[in-house]
Amino acid sequence: MSTSKDDALRAINKPAAYGPDLDVNQYSRQPKNWEPCPISSLPKEILERILEVGVLPERENRAASFFQIDHSVIFRAVQSLFEDKVEIMSAREALEKYDWLKDYWWKIVSVDTDKYTALAELAWDQGYFIRIFEDQKVTMPLQACLFISTDNLNQNVHNIIIAEPGSEAQIITGCTLHSSVQRGLHVGITEFYVKEDAKLTFTMIHNWAQNFDSRPRSGALIEDNGVFISNYMCFKPLKSLQMYPVAYCRGVNARARFNTIIYGTGTSYIDVGSKIVLQNEGCRGEIISRAIATDEAQIYARGFLQGEHGNTKAHLECRGLILSDKAIIYAVPELMAKVQGAELSHEAAVGKIAEEQVQYLMARGFSRSEAEALIVRGFMDVSIFGLPKELEREIQRMIDITTERAL
Amino acid sequence: MVKCILEIQNLSVEVSGKRILNNVNLQIPEGEVHVLFGPNGSGKSSLIMALLGFPAYKIVSGRIIFKGIDITSLPTNERVKMGISVAFQNPPVIRGVKLGRILSYLMPDENKIGELLVKVKFPQSFLERDINLGFSGGEIKKSEILQVLAQNGDFIVLDEPDSGVDVENLRILGTIINDALHSRSALIITHLGVILQYINANMAHVLMNGTIVCSGSPVKILGQILNEGYAWCEKCPQVKTMRCEL
Numbered sequence: 001m002s003t004s005k006d007d008a009l010r011a012i013n014k015p016a017a018y019g020p021d022l023d024v025n026q027y028s029r030q031p032k033n034w035e036p037c038p039i040s041s042l043p044k045e046i047l048e049r050i051l052e053v054g055v056l057p058e059r060e061n062r063a064a065s066f067f068q069i070d071h072s073v074i075f076r077a078v079q080s081l082f083e084d085k086v087e088i089m090s091a092r093e094a095l096e097k098y099d100w101l102k103d104y105w106w107k108i109v110s111v112d113t114d115k116y117t118a119l120a121e122l123a124w125d126q127g128y129f130i131r132i133f134e135d136q137k138v139t140m141p142l143q144a145c146l147f148i149s150t151d152n153l154n155q156n157v158h159n160i161i162i163a164e165p166g167s168e169a170q171i172i173t174g175c176t177l178h179s180s181v182q183r184g185l186h187v188g189i190t191e192f193y194v195k196e197d198a199k200l201t202f203t204m205i206h207n208w209a210q211n212f213d214s215r216p217r218s219g220a221l222i223e224d225n226g227v228f229i230s231n232y233m234c235f236k237p238l239k240s241l242q243m244y245p246v247a248y249c250r251g252v253n254a255r256a257r258f259n260t261i262i263y264g265t266g267t268s269y270i271d272v273g274s275k276i277v278l279q280n281e282g283c284r285g286e287i288i289s290r291a292i293a294t295d296e297a298q299i300y301a302r303g304f305l306q307g308e309h310g311n312t313k314a315h316l317e318c319r320g321l322i323l324s325d326k327a328i329i330y331a332v333p334e335l336m337a338k339v340q341g342a343e344l345s346h347e348a349a350v351g352k353i354a355e356e357q358v359q360y361l362m363a364r365g366f367s368r369s370e371a372e373a374l375i376v377r378g379f380m381d382v383s384i385f386g387l388p389k390e391l392e393r394e395i396q397r398m399i400d401i402t403t404e405r406a407l
Numbered sequence: 408m409v410k411c412i413l414e415i416q417n418l419s420v421e422v423s424g425k426r427i428l429n430n431v432n433l434q435i436p437e438g439e440v441h442v443l444f445g446p447n448g449s450g451k452s453s454l455i456m457a458l459l460g461f462p463a464y465k466i467v468s469g470r471i472i473f474k475g476i477d478i479t480s481l482p483t484n485e486r487v488k489m490g491i492s493v494a495f496q497n498p499p500v501i502r503g504v505k506l507g508r509i510l511s512y513l514m515p516d517e518n519k520i521g522e523l524l525v526k527v528k529f530p531q532s533f534l535e536r537d538i539n540l541g542f543s544g545g546e547i548k549k550s551e552i553l554q555v556l557a558q559n560g561d562f563i564v565l566d567e568p569d570s571g572v573d574v575e576n577l578r579i580l581g582t583i584i585n586d587a588l589h590s591r592s593a594l595i596i597t598h599l600g601v602i603l604q605y606i607n608a609n610m611a612h613v614l615m616n617g618t619i620v621c622s623g624s625p626v627k628i629l630g631q632i633l634n635e636g637y638a639w640c641e642k643c644p645q646v647k648t649m650r651c652e653l
Contacts (some may be wrong), residue, residue: 210582356499362483363493363508364554378503378537 004111007120010111018300019242019271022213024119027154027185031070031125033287034149039067045179046147053174053205054398055145057079059347061282063169064088064141065128070155071125071300081189081299085136086169087129087180088144091158094129095227101129108191108219116187116215120156127157127189131316132198135166141391142169148177152184159190163198163226173368175214176207183211183239192220196230203391205398208238217241224251231259231385231395233252237266237297244273249283249312259385260289261399264297264327273302273332279343285314290380293320293327302332307342314343320350321379409436411472412562412592413458418469420457427453429471429617435562438593440593441608442625444615446637451596452496454614455566459493473562474581492560494551496567496596499541506535506550520557526583544571552583563587565595569602576650583603602630613640 015021040047040057046069047057063082066089067075067376073090084314095101101252110120148155163169175186185207187269194200208214222228228247247256258274276285287303320329333346353375382395413435420428428450435441443450457464460483471479475541478486505618510520522529527549539547548568555563562566568580582597585606595602603625611625611630621640631639 005613088557197575212443353563354499355463357501359483360495360501361509363459363487363495364513365484366485366512366557368482374504374508375501378501378505379538381503383535 002111003123003157004106007112009037011118011180012115012122014112014114015255016116016215016242018271018273018302019215020240022185022240024115024154024185028150028152029123029154030150031072031153031155032150034072036075039065040222046149049176049178049207050174050397052143052148052401053207053352054172054203054394055143056407061140061203062143063138064142065089066130066144067147068126068128068145068150068157070153074124076128076389079140080115084140085133085138086142087131087133088142089129091127091129092158094160096225096330100381102360104162104191105158106133106191107180107201108221108246109189109217112136113217114197117189117217119154120158120217122190123154123156124158124342125156127159128180129160129164132164132167132169133372134164137167142171143176144171144173144179144265145188146173146175146188148181150188151181154185154187155182156187157189159188160193161190161202163195163200163202165195166197167195168199170388171202173202173204173337175204175282176208176244177209177212181212182209184209185213185215188216188218190216192218192228194220194226195224196224201225201229201387201391203395204233206234206238206241207236208241210239212235212238214241214243216245218243218245220245220247220256222247222249222251222254222256223231224253225253226254229257229259229387232272233261233316233395233398234270234272235263235399237264237268239267240269242271244275246275246277246287248277248279250279253282254281255281255284256289257286259383259393260301262289262291262299262301263379263380264291264293265295265298266297267295268297270297271299271300271302275304275306276314277306277308279308281309281311283312286313287316288384289318291318291320291329291331292376292379293329294311296324296326298328298331300330302305302334303346304334305336305344305346308335308339308402310339310341312342316346318346318348319379321376322350322352323376326339354363409433410475410527412437412474412523413594415458416470417471418471419467420453421543422453422463426467427617428457431580431619431621432619433612435592435594436594439609440588440595442598442600442608442611443594443614444600444611444628444632449614450617451614452566455493455564455596458486458491458564460486477605487558490536490560491562491564492555492558493564494548494555494566494568494572498547498551500537502537502540505534505537506538509538510534510557511532513554514559517653523553523556526597528579529553545573545576548572548580550575551555552580556583556587561591561603563593565593567596567598569597569599577601598631600640601626603629613637615640
């Protein structure tokens with residue numbers, strides 16, 4: 001039987017299905033070394049950066065925290081109130097502690113998917129393990145931060161999240177870098193296990209740099225009556241980003257939802273999709289994406305719904321707003337029904353800011369630029385995502401910070 | 408002589424090269440309420456768009472004087488800030504832009520917004536709705552009036568405030584509009600004149616084929632239109648008395 005390593009070795013030169021092909025050897029594997037410390041005692045510059053991706057330095061507002069800089073885990077802790085509800089640790093620590101964890105490792109995402117998954121196996125730099133214990137409802141969000149402090153670094157993380165039966169949690173993951181970092185490659189493998197009756201809301205915010213490349217690879221497995229909600233946001237320019245996370249609704253009545261907001265600026269090449277596979281009775285899926293392209297950004301907004309069982313239903317809604325004649329939005333909604341009774345639908349619309357809307361707001365007294373800013377911000381309205389109010393406010397705050405600068 | 412709040416002089420307007428208003432002359436003295444009648448497609452709404460200065464409505468000739476100032480080439484938002492508040496007939500949906508966001512821009516005092524909501528019988532939660540998304544006919548009219556009241560201009564323009572509204576909402580709207588008109592000047596477009604049951608208008612004009620063909624008493628003109636149709640207006644002797652000074 002071939003090992004993960006063997007499979008990875010065979011895939012190490014395999015380009016990804018989408019996105020520009022990268023030479024993974026052009027990046028450095030020499031990180032800075034960071035000693036463990038509380039998040040709040042990190043340099044001010046880092047603390048300012050992480051706030052933009054939803055990561056808080058104070059422990060009081062997060063049920064649990066994980067913080068990795070380059071290849072070093074510098075902090076991980078569960079707030080005392082939640083000690084019997086969740087656990088959080090580095091992935092390496094977890095693999096040593098729990099023998100059974102190998103049954104969750106490379107089980108949803110295949111190690112030989114492409115050269116990036118292969119890289120994450122062959123040059124693995126930590127990542128986190130989060131487990132929400134059976135029947136525990138964690139009322140406060142958990143947070144994880146993957147930070148890069150070294151220019152041109154390659155960081156490969158592998159995360160495992162398990163929501164045990166009947167549990168409920170929200171996780172915010174922020175990925176960002178030091179202002180001195182211009183280039184680099186982040187590969188993030190994340191495997192989600194949402195067990196029976198569990199509900200997991202995962203929110204990921206990316207803030208990279210002009211010449212930075214990012215290749216997340218995620219998969220989720222949702223069991224009976226489980227609910228998985230994934231929110232993804234990227235507002236800052238970067239060189240290239242390509243990801244196409246998949247959610248497998250395997251159990252009866254399993255539900256998955258992907259919400260994506262992309263704001264492409266500069267010369268960013270962004271290829272982001274979401275896929276939901278409906279594999280059992282009563283499964284439901286929803287993909288909502290919003291893409292805004294300005295400057296010379298290229299955005300590929302993909303979506304794929306696959307119905308493999310009767311009495312299933314899913315909808316895909318993709319809207320793009322194009323703010324420059326040099327930008328591109330390419331919306332690719334796909335539906336595949338393999339049985340009768342799989343009800344799949346999509347709507348996609350790409351266009352510029354409607355003049356009629358601008359005029360209407362100007363008739364209320366807004367200037368043209370104020371009206372356009374209001375419309376663009378409205379376009380990124382997160383209230384349609386159906387998130388918990390607290391989280392919704394936090395995300396809206398982050399969008400406001402970012403768009404205030406951009407607009 | 409009373410001052411004119413609005414004076415439209417020989418206004419001709421084109422949209423995409425097509426003439427839609429032809430030599431329109433209209434004077435509204437300060438404090439007066441005027442009504443604009445006209446068949447579908449006669450150019451009533453276009454006159455409003457031109458008054459607001461929407462770029463698609465190209466002014467070929469003529470002038471628009473508001474409060475004694477030539478506003479013909481001013482951008483929309485500047486005209487509006489001078490005191491023109493318009494309730495649109497078919498306002499666009501703007502996803503993610505909440506009614507509350509617009510209202511708080513127009514009227515920063517939250518308590519006053521609360522009072523307005525009570526007036527139009529909107530629940531507080533309505534402020535969280537995306538503007539015009541999924542609004543019923545009556546809700547659109549009420550939301551437009553709400554915004555006009557919050558704008559608090561001294562010249563209000565209502566484009567068919569009574570179309571597609573049920574009896575109950577018509578009563579609410581009629582009362583609010585009547586209240587608002589006590590201290591303001593107005594131009595009200597109406598198709599069937601239903602709103603006239605609630606307000607006292609000083610003067611009516613009939614717009615046909617892009618030009619004003621007849622002016623006079625609102626009640627009399629409406630009566631003729633209802634009895635004989637717009638054909639009557641074409642025969643009607645045009646009233647062209649100067650009623651206000653520039």
